[in-house]
Amino acid sequence: MDDDRIFKALADPTRRMLLDRLFERDGRTLGDLEAGVEMTRFGVMKHLRVLEEAGLVVTRRNGREKLHFLNPVPIRRIHDRWIDKYTEGPASFLAGLQRAFEEEEARE
Amino acid sequence: MSDLSAQLYQVLLRATPEQVWEAITSPDRTRLYFHGAHVENTAEWHTSRGPDGADWGDGPVWEFDPPRRLVHEWRSAYDPELAKEPPSRVTWEIEDVGDGSCRLTVVHDRLGDSPGTAGSVSGEGWGSVLDGLARLLEQVSAP
Numbered sequence: 103m104d105d106d107r108i109f110k111a112l113a114d115p116t117r118r119m120l121l122d123r124l125f126e127r128d129g130r131t132l133g134d135l136e137a138g139v140e141m142t143r144f145g146v147m148k149h150l151r152v153l154e155e156a157g158l159v160v161t162r163r164n165g166r167e168k169l170h171f172l173n174p175v176p177i178r179r180i181h182d183r184w185i186d187k188y189t190e191g192p193a194s195f196l197a198g199l200q201r202a203f204e205e206e207e208a209r210e
Numbered sequence: 211m212s213d214l215s216a217q218l219y220q221v222l223l224r225a226t227p228e229q230v231w232e233a234i235t236s237p238d239r240t241r242l243y244f245h246g247a248h249v250e251n252t253a254e255w256h257t258s259r260g261p262d263g264a265d266w267g268d269g270p271v272w273e274f275d276p277p278r279r280l281v282h283e284w285r286s287a288y289d290p291e292l293a294k295e296p297p298s299r300v301t302w303e304i305e306d307v308g309d310g311s312c313r314l315t316v317v318h319d320r321l322g323d324s325p326g327t328a329g330s331v332s333g334e335g336w337g338s339v340l341d342g343l344a345r346l347l348e349q350v351s352a353p
Contacts, residue, residue: 128216128217128218129216129218157220157222160218160220160315162218162317171216171218172218173218173219173220174219174337175219175220175221175337175340175341178337178341179341182341
């Protein structure tokens, strides 16, 4: 579950779309996931394998079916490591502006 | 609308299966990463208590196979509204991947009739618990 694999997996629009579909409804079969995707079954399988290797998708057997689940933990880690860190500055700047406006309004 | 009736979370932990098993079954460990909950899992019963001893949800343990697999009932007694919902199920699977690491998979399912619980445990809920567990185990196994 290293960062390079996660970023590579997320760098493709089809793979992001597959993640979005799993977010809407989790635990889907390959047949279910490939419906509505303009791609061969083999193509969808290849993309799912990249997502699996990055730890973003986990498969589980349920009887004869193989179900695909979204694993949100790696994305959360990326968020904590790469997004939080750089948005803290602007976010606290905006919060400061908001406070300044409110104080001004209170004075008027 | 996102369907949360079955949720899966997987983390790679730098620890042995025995260490992970202890971390998920003994209250002295769980209180350090599980929102402060003192969780005890025996072969028969799952108990979760708040720091003040309040009932946070208990129920039967359905599978108890140390250090590999634990399945227990989940009741959201920590919140009066969620406590009215039917119980759900939590499955813990620990898989040794070598190099002193293991993969932990948590599946929280049978949440179809418990939308409040499903929402409260999703994302931040299980996410922060497993994050905390990963950090705790890294400290424990640090040389």
